[in-house]
Amino acid sequence: MPEMSVARNELEHERRYVAGLYQRLDELRAEKQRQLDQVRRTTSSGSHQNRSERDAFATMYEDRLAQLNAVDDRLVFGRLDLDSGEERYIGRIGLSTEDLQQLMVDWRAPEAGTFYQATAFERMGVRRRRHLILSRRDVVAVEDDVLDASMLTDADSLQGEGALLAALNSRRTGQMSDIVGTIQSEQDRIIRAPLPGVVVVQGGPGTGKTAVALHRAAYLLYTHRDRLKSAGVLLVGPTNAFMKYIERVLPSLGETGVVMASIGSLMPGIQTVQEPSEEVAALKGRLDMAGVVKQAVANRQRIPAENRKLNVEGSILTLTPRQVRRARDRARATGKPHNEARTTFVKIMLRELTEQLTEQLEESSGAGNTADRSYLTEDVRTSRDVRIALNLAWMPMTPEKLLRDLFAKPAQLEAAAPHLSDAERQLLHRTEDAPWTEADVPLLDEAAELLGELDASAGRNAAEKEQERRRDIANAERTLENVSATLEDAGVDGVLSAEALADHNVVTETRLTAAERASGDRTWAYGHVVVDEAQELSPMQWRLLMRKCPLKSFTIVGDIAQTSSIAGSHSWQQALEPFVGERWQLEELTVNYRTPAQIAEAAVRMANAAGLVVSAPKAVRDGRWDPVIDRVPDLEPALLAALPEELEAIADGLLAVIAPARIIDQVRAAVTSVYGSRVGQGAGGPGQDIVVTTPREVKGLEFDGVVVLEPAEMLKQEAVRVGDLYVAMTRPTQRLRLISTGEIPEGIED
Numbered sequence: 001m002p003e004m005s006v007a008r009n010e011l012e013h014e015r016r017y018v019a020g021l022y023q024r025l026d027e028l029r030a031e032k033q034r035q036l037d038q039v040r041r042t043t044s045s046g047s048h049q050n051r052s053e054r055d056a057f058a059t060m061y062e063d064r065l066a067q068l069n070a071v072d073d074r075l076v077f078g079r080l081d082l083d084s085g086e087e088r089y090i091g092r093i094g095l096s097t098e099d100l101q102q103l104m105v106d107w108r109a110p111e112a113g114t115f116y117q118a119t120a121f122e123r124m125g126v127r128r129r130r131h132l133i134l135s136r137r138d139v140v141a142v143e144d145d146v147l148d149a150s151m152l153t154d155a156d157s158l159q160g161e162g163a164l165l166a167a168l169n170s171r172r173t174g175q176m177s178d179i180v181g182t183i184q185s186e187q188d189r190i191i192r193a194p195l196p197g198v199v200v201v202q203g204g205p206g207t208g209k210t211a212v213a214l215h216r217a218a219y220l221l222y223t224h225r226d227r228l229k230s231a232g233v234l235l236v237g238p239t240n241a242f243m244k245y246i247e248r249v250l251p252s253l254g255e256t257g258v259v260m261a262s263i264g265s266l267m268p269g270i271q272t273v274q275e276p277s278e279e280v281a282a283l284k285g286r287l288d289m290a291g292v293v294k295q296a297v298a299n300r301q302r303i304p305a306e307n308r309k310l311n312v313e314g315s316i317l318t319l320t321p322r323q324v325r326r327a328r329d330r331a332r333a334t335g336k337p338h339n340e341a342r343t344t345f346v347k348i349m350l351r352e353l354t355e356q357l358t359e360q361l362e363e364s365s366g367a368g369n370t371a372d373r374s375y376l377t378e379d380v381r382t383s384r385d386v387r388i389a390l391n392l393a394w395m396p397m398t399p400e401k402l403l404r405d406l407f408a409k410p411a412q413l414e415a416a417a418p419h420l421s422d423a424e425r426q427l428l429h430r431t432e433d434a435p436w437t438e439a440d441v442p443l444l445d446e447a448a449e450l451l452g453e454l455d456a457s458a459g460r461n462a463a464e465k466e467q468e469r470r471r472d473i474a475n476a477e478r479t480l481e482n483v484s485a486t487l488e489d490a491g492v493d494g495v496l497s498a499e500a501l502a503d504h505n506v507v508t509e510t511r512l513t514a515a516e517r518a519s520g521d522r523t524w525a526y527g528h529v530v531v532d533e534a535q536e537l538s539p540m541q542w543r544l545l546m547r548k549c550p551l552k553s554f555t556i557v558g559d560i561a562q563t564s565s566i567a568g569s570h571s572w573q574q575a576l577e578p579f580v581g582e583r584w585q586l587e588e589l590t591v592n593y594r595t596p597a598q599i600a601e602a603a604v605r606m607a608n609a610a611g612l613v614v615s616a617p618k619a620v621r622d623g624r625w626d627p628v629i630d631r632v633p634d635l636e637p638a639l640l641a642a643l644p645e646e647l648e649a650i651a652d653g654l655l656a657v658i659a660p661a662r663i664i665d666q667v668r669a670a671v672t673s674v675y676g677s678r679v680g681q682g683a684g685g686p687g688q689d690i691v692v693t694t695p696r697e698v699k700g701l702e703f704d705g706v707v708v709l710e711p712a713e714m715l716k717q718e719a720v721r722v723g724d725l726y727v728a729m730t731r732p733t734q735r736l737r738l739i740s741t742g743e744i745p746e747g748i749e750d
């Protein structure tokens with residue numbers, strides 16, 4: 001047969017197969033919808049068990065339906081032809097026929113691993129790897145890697161090059177997409193690394209660190225469901241804009257159970273802004289701030305300087321410093337947090353004061369008079385003087401109040417941080433009504449740890465809630481016992497047994513509640529934490545994250561060379577040593593998938609000329625353009641003149657104008673005056689194809705075209721690092737233009 005018609009036949013074959021997969025997906029969807037409607041129609045008889053039975057099923061069906069809907073786009077992307085003769089299709093989820101014939105394997109299943117790992121040198125039983133390139137539901141192309149010995153190629157060559165390049169060249173939308181069809185083997189190794197321990201993924205710009213972090217979260221949830229279903233996975237990124245940029249990736253991989261949070265939003269109920277001063281952020285990020293917070297709490301447990309007279313219903317009692325000190329020491333010895341230990345302190349003090357009162361009354365009314373002690377205790381407890389004295393000695397305290405006072409009242413800061421210089425204390429000073437910042441979050445969390453629940457009854461509520469949750473789970477378990485084997489629930493993998501259904505139900509029940517409950521609970525202990533752009537974290541932020549995962553199971557991704565915050569890290573060793581010692585493992589990503597070679601090389605030359613050692617990942621592709629450089633007398637007219645050309649070059653793709661913070665407002669105003677509502681912030685919103693932003697905000701994002709304004713200023717701003725300019729120059733997927741009224745930093749021009 002001529003080659004062309006072979007190819008056409010193959011394409012036809014795949015089209016038919018893929019159409020069959022979609023048909024099965026639609027059947028499952030319809031079935032789930034029907035089951036959901038039925039459960040919703042069932043009126044509950046009102047008993048707790050019936051209601052929770054119904055809710056458990058409704059939740060399970062909703063969850064499945066959401067998953068089946070989310071995987072519609074490019075449902076399948078690969079096929080393996082194995083030595084055994086088996087043809088194995090790889091897709092976003094597993095699919096089977098009604099009688100349990102496997103139609104497609106989930107990409108995370110062990111049987112799918114070879115799709116990403118097999119090379120011509122190490123075939124792993126694979127004869128041919130086929131990439132299916134879909135547009136919506138239709139197969140538009142197939143691309144084969146033939147791995148048998150007679151066609152031996154370079155083992156390092158990229159897998160599915162055509163599919164990969166098509167993905168890399170596609171226009172950016174302001175929302176990251178998954179890379180599940182084209183994961184490369186160095187990335188796959190990291191995605192499938194074992195769950196325990198700390199894995200650090202270091203890689204230059206565009207090497208897929210964020211992509212790897214997200215796919216790893218999905219992989220871990222799939223592979224270690226049993227361990228992670230109730231504890232959950234936390235994914236932390238640098239900013240809200242970044243979280244928005246990546247928010248669709250996990251659902252498209254069929255995962256909704258990950259708690260995603262920016263570093264500034266980790267204190268439930270507290271809204272934060274960026275810390276306006278870098279120096280303040282660095283100071284608040286220092287590990288010794290933990291000691292300052294600790295001292296501030298201790299200072300709220302005060303010994304009066306002298307005796308104090310207290311009026312209790314006309315009797316005058318004496319409170320001595322010695323009494324307070326003894327009660328304080330005994331309360332501290334409980335090891336409980338401040339607000340909880342206060343109960344002990346108050347109990348001791350009330351007892352002693354009641355004894356004093358009893359003695360006084362006995363003396364005045366003659367020995368042998370046995371006054372009702374409980375009545376006297378009440379008198380002491382409700383005395384205004386006593387209340388004031390006990391509060392002065394041991395004030396109940398919220399983390400917010402502690403920190404507001406600490407930063408607004410110089411005397412308190414001096415008492416808590418005598419080791420700081422006057423200048424440092426001055427940096428921390430601010431008014432009581434100042435907004436919370438990202439750098440405050442670890443301090444608030446630290447304070448919350450040391451203070452504990454404000455209200456003793458809050459502890460009781462938590463205990464009650466926990467009891468209720470156990471009751472719910474017990475109910476769910478009874479529900480499952482009641483499920484008859486005839487209830488053939490067609491799950492994603494076809495008809496399930498009653499046992500599988502039981503498993504599924506428990507998973508669904510606890511996974512959903514885990515994610516929901518975890519995100520509102522400051523003290524939640526996660527089973528795994530993924531940290532993106534981790535180079536920016538201050539030591540105090542690390543300390544906070546380490547508390548969130550007592551098992552110390554972390555995936556940490558970042559690039560030390562891109563650190564732009566002065567609170568951030570200079571080395572992974574330095575960042576992690578205080579928390580996990582040497583117990584972490586470094587993985588590196590070496591290929592730049594985002595930036596064309598000409599632009600990536602200019603960024604590296606610039607970094608090297610500025611004395612920064614950067615890992616220079618190998619760029620996958622050449623671009624059409626060298627970086628364009630404009631030296632101009634006036635910035636704004638030059639920018640406005642350049643924009644039409646840039647927009648045209650990227651054919652209505654996404655364009656970012658990155659400017660130093662000093663001029664960002666005027667630049668935004670100038671661009672908006674011409675382009676109006678097309679101009680957005682962050683990664684851009686719907687209908688917005690131009691973004692005006694600072695290097696700091698652009699971290700982790702990417703655009704088809706980038707215009708960098710005043711590059712020399714971005715370079716100069718950072719005394720020892722070129723982070724900002726390096727970050728800005730490595731954002732484009734197609735085209736870079738630099739506009740400067742001053743110098744062009746060394747190295748950019750070849």
Ligand SMILES: Nc1ncnc2c1ncn2[C@@H]1O[C@H](COP(=O)(O)OP(=O)(O)OP(=O)(O)O)[C@@H](O)[C@H]1O
Pocket residue numbers: 164167168177178179182183184187203204205206207208209210211212559562593594699700701702730
């Ligand atoms: N295997 C792959 N297949 C297709 N696209 C990929 C692959 N790996 C990475 N990419 C794409 O390359 C771009 C850069 O990836 P990503 O944002 O994860 O890089 P990064 O290392 O986090 O970069 P930075 O450090 O600059 O934030 C993204 O568009 C991503 O989808």
